[in-house]
Amino acid sequence: xxxxxxxxxxxxAIRALVANKLRSFLSLLxxxxxxxxxxxxxxxxxxxxxKLRDSVKxxxxxxxxxxxxxxxxGPDYPWWKYMDRPVPNISELDMVKRLCTKGEAFAFMxxxxxxxxxxxxxxxxxxxxxxxxxxxxxxxxNIVNGRYLTEAESIAGKPVCVIGNTIADGLFGSDDPIxxxxxxxxxxxxxxxxxxxxxxxxxxxxVDTQVLIPINFxxxxxxxxxxxxxxxxxxxxxxxxxxxxxxxxxxGVMRTVRKLKPIADDDFALNQTSMLSSQVNSLFxxxxxxxxxxxxxxxxxxxxxxxxxxxxxVKERTNLIGIQKSLGAKNYFILFQxxxxxxxxxxxxxxxxxxxxxxxxxxxxxxxxxxxxxLTQSNVILGLTISILIGVVSGFVPSYNxxxxxxxxxxxxx
Numbered sequence: 001x002x003x004x005x006x007x008x009x010x011x012x013a014i015r016a017l018v019a020n021k022l023r024s025f026l027s028l029l030x031x032x033x034x035x036x037x038x039x040x041x042x043x044x045x046x047x048x049x050x051k052l053r054d055s056v057k058x059x060x061x062x063x064x065x066x067x068x069x070x071x072x073x074g075p076d077y078p079w080w081k082y083m084d085r086p087v088p089n090i091s092e093l094d095m096v097k098r099l100c101t102k103g104e105a106f107a108f109m110x111x112x113x114x115x116x117x118x119x120x121x122x123x124x125x126x127x128x129x130x131x132x133x134x135x136x137x138x139x140x141x142n143i144v145n146g147r148y149l150t151e152a153e154s155i156a157g158k159p160v161c162v163i164g165n166t167i168a169d170g171l172f173g174s175d176d177p178i179x180x181x182x183x184x185x186x187x188x189x190x191x192x193x194x195x196x197x198x199x200x201x202x203x204x205x206x207v208d209t210q211v212l213i214p215i216n217f218x219x220x221x222x223x224x225x226x227x228x229x230x231x232x233x234x235x236x237x238x239x240x241x242x243x244x245x246x247x248x249x250x251x252g253v254m255r256t257v258r259k260l261k262p263i264a265d266d267d268f269a270l271n272q273t274s275m276l277s278s279q280v281n282s283l284f285x286x287x288x289x290x291x292x293x294x295x296x297x298x299x300x301x302x303x304x305x306x307x308x309x310x311x312x313x314v315k316e317r318t319n320l321i322g323i324q325k326s327l328g329a330k331n332y333f334i335l336f337q338x339x340x341x342x343x344x345x346x347x348x349x350x351x352x353x354x355x356x357x358x359x360x361x362x363x364x365x366x367x368x369x370x371x372x373x374x375l376t377q378s379n380v381i382l383g384l385t386i387s388i389l390i391g392v393v394s395g396f397v398p399s400y401n402x403x404x405x406x407x408x409x410x411x412x413x414x
Contacts, residue, residue: 030302031349041291130218157216342395350387
């Protein structure tokens with residue numbers, strides 16, 4: 001019974017839409033634009049959010065960054081309070097190691113830029129990351145060729161380096177870079193390892209363009225106390241120790257290291273990735289609302305368009321409705337007949353919108369290597385659900401009115 005009703009309603013809807021092609025097209029246009037706008041925004045934000053979260057995660061969920069500047073943003077950011085703060089230095093790393101009991105690994109890092117050269121090849125804007133030996137214990141260093149720095153090389157400040165995948169490709173192509181010498185900032189460095197290709201990061205330095213150098217060798221190349229190079233001490237929490245527990249201890253440790261008086265404010269920042277995650281959430285919440293507003297107006301217009309067309313359709317087929325009811329058609333059959341037409345119209349508009357969105361993701365994907373853009377199953381379901389709901393809501397009143405027509409009056413209407 002139900003299957004027969006749905007089948008008959010579906011067939012009536014198809015015939016009605018085919019009989020009025022231009023009117024059907026104009027009616028579903030608003031739904032198509034609305035679904036395209038909403039799902040396109042959500043698809044882009046989902047892709048960007050996923051990439052951004054991966055970039056944040058690569059910084060380490062259990063790592064605290066001791067820096068001069070805090071990771072907070074917004075119009076009320078009191079930058080003037082932090083201007084005169086000292087930057088972390090390598091001697092403070094040793095003291096933090098000695099005093100901190102809740103940290104598992106400790107490292108010091110300075111970030112500078114330069115041009116990497118090998119014979120006639122060069123890669124500009126190479127990210128010269130000057131690191132202490134335990135850096136690989138705090139941040140993952142996935143070596144695909146060669147090896148990491150030895151402790152002896154780090155302590156002695158040997159002229160060796162580990163390079164990112166982009167640096168290796170740009171300087172050596174298909175040749176093996178291990179054992180070769182590159183030049184950075186006028187100094188020769190022997191390549192001892194190549195990092196695994198990670199893809200472009202949206203936060204922090206790009207692993208693929210990094211040149212990892214022992215901090216004790218980097219003293220000859222950069223000023224380790226220069227704020228421009230963003231000196232930072234990294235502390236990884238021991239298993240079972242929360243970031244809050246580690247931050248509480250590090251606050252006391254840093255105040256001791258810098259000999260701050262009890263009434264003095266902290267002259268350092270303890271940053272963690274959750275601070276960035278909260279900023280990411282706030283950003284994409286706003287973008288999501290904007291997507292609903294932009295697409296909502298189009299869908300609203302499309303919904304009114306479908307409702308208007310359905311009222312016209314009921315008016316044109318009043319005589320047919322009267323004949324159907326005189327032959328025994330129940331009210332619910334008439335209701336489903338017209339409601340199916342409205343839902344079908346809206347659903348087709350939504351499907352076209354999704355097809356356009358999918359095509360757009362393929363085109364955009366060709367120009368955005370750093371972000372993988374794809375239409376997710378959840379967004380497809382969302383688009384179809386919205387389309388069906390709009391069809392039901394916009395088509396219910398005209399469909400109900402059609403089902404309540406008196407058969408005698410309906411037949412006489414012509």
